[in-house]
Amino acid sequence: MFKSLTEKNERRNQLSIMAQYLNTNFMINTVENEYLINIEKGVVTSVQEGPFVMPSYVFKLTAPKDEWLKFLQPIPQPGSHDIIAMLRRKVLKFEGDLHPLMSHLLYFKLLLASLRPVENKNEN
Secondary structure (H helix, E strand, O other), X not given: OOHHHHOXXXXXXXXXXXXXXXXXXXXXXXXXXXXXXXXXXXXXXXXXXXXXXXXXXXXXXXXXXXXXXXXXXXXXXXXXXXXXXXXXXXXXXXEEOOHHHHHOHHHHHHHHHOOOOOOOOOOO
């Protein structure tokens, strides 16, 4: 689900400029699966899929798999369109040291939104 964060594309290349001084690792937990994501200089360098025995991470985002699937739709419903909206609905939980997340909040929002499929708009 989150493995494609390491793939290069134009949107993610532009994002790395926003967070060029960000070096962190964080976990996304879907209750069923865990993903440990490493970011160096604003670029996602690795995504490891768990389970992990004693993972080391700075912060963790936890939500049920069905909520992540709603978030990853091409045009998500209101309340599932943003990690802060999911937090407000109490379906997403933040844990750990939130300083890297909050100081680069727009970066993380756009990074996770970059996983959504892009709709082709063919105008004739």
